[in-house]
Amino acid sequence: MTLPTHSQFKSLLALAHDLADRSRAVILPQFRKPLDVANKAGAQAFDPVTKADRAAERAIAKMIRARAPEHGLVGEEYGRERQDAPYQWVVDPIDGTRSFITGSPLWGTLIGLLHEGEPVLGLMDQPFTAERYWSDRTAAYLGVGTAKPRRIRTRACPRLSDSLLMTTSPDLFAAGTEMDGFMRVKREARMTRYGGDCYAYCLLAAGFVDLVVESGLKNYDIVALIPIVERAGGRVTTWDGRPATDGGRILASGDPALHDRALKLLNR
Template sequence: MSVVELGRFMDDLAEASGRAILPFFRTQVGLDDKARGGAPFDPVTEADRAAEVVLRSLIRQTFPAHGILGEEFGAERLEAECVWVLDPIDGTRAFIAGLPTWGTLIGLTRNGTAVRGLMHQPYLGERFSGDGRSARLRNAAGERTLHTRPCADLGTAILATTDPRLFTEDEEAERFRAVEGTVRMSRYGADCYAYCMLAAGQIDLVVEAGLKPYDIVALIPIVEGAGGVVTAWDGGPATEGGRIVAAGDPRLHAQALRLLNG
């Protein structure tokens, strides 16, 4: 399959998952707690499951030799050269609350490296995509290339994180506060949208912890394609999730790493 055909297939995945999800949005959607009453609350909806079923079916039909890792239905053939990494609704809490800061994440790895990524927000009609070399946004206004913005200093940066309570260890929370106490402004609750806004030059820095591969793999080629940097806090690859820092400017990324590593 050519690069163009692969892009079209990913668009097909986005469209199909959007059709599965939208009938549930801003309704009294069925809800379960994967934490089974424990902490933290870990919601999953009928929409999450319906979308992942559709995504897996299309991938199996088109690429039967590929592996799949999805949030709702686990892993299959992870030893394959190419593995699809899926989060049908990243931002389920926002989805439940009727807020449009959620998206479908569709990532593709080759030999463990994230090579293609797409974030689709069907309610707003926005689609962010990247291949590590370039990144684009498609919406009702058309299509445009994404570029991160220069920001060399934490003191002028806008920081985002999904929830400061992600930092469950005392050390994690202390290191995050060290970064947050230095930036110009911080915002919470954007989930995958924070990374896409970083790629679009609206946000400068994203710091998170406790992520799974399906929370980040699709976003890596988008941020990197727009000129940004995404790593673990120790500077290593971000593909396995965990503690993640993304920056639009490599100089800012270096500053954040210094604080996050004490």
């Protein structure tokens, strides 16, 4: 993968932070306030969306059009723009809308950037806790409020029996192959915690969690998180070891040896 030059990356990262600042200003005033919740999935399921999701994506799209009109955009709420552009911003304005509507802070704004289809930059912003995780060209960082950002790293944990596992919900996994694979990993892990959405991946990048196993993800759920986890020292793939850029069944690990062991269990 060819990364943008240092000067190019610096400009792209500055734009990503500005996008996060703008979306934060739109979303935060609406958190833990009465909200109308629409269901995008129809009568057979529940896929919530709020005016905060939609307003934040519109704000992000407006800034991209103004600052980088040659770039493309993939958003959860409004789809694609300029699909042939070499640079594609991949955005989920509120990843974890279920947490958002219940007042839980386990959600975040995901802002990722693809170059020629490869993830080159990722940022996750949690406005309520003032946490922001991001990747630069070679490392990952956490900034909290006005404090100086610090570099984050995954932790060594080669054994499944020592690992801490997270997933957003067991409801992600279809009965049969998916649930069986997840349960094999769960039985071997030391502890499993539910909830988190994008926040779980950032906890992994910061060295607090060792595994995240999920299914049914879209590209906007994962693209921003791949550079954060990988530049902190971890790995992100599909369950069959392929690149995770398009979503699907996802395995993220802080320790490469642990990743290989978890893949074997998922595919036994």
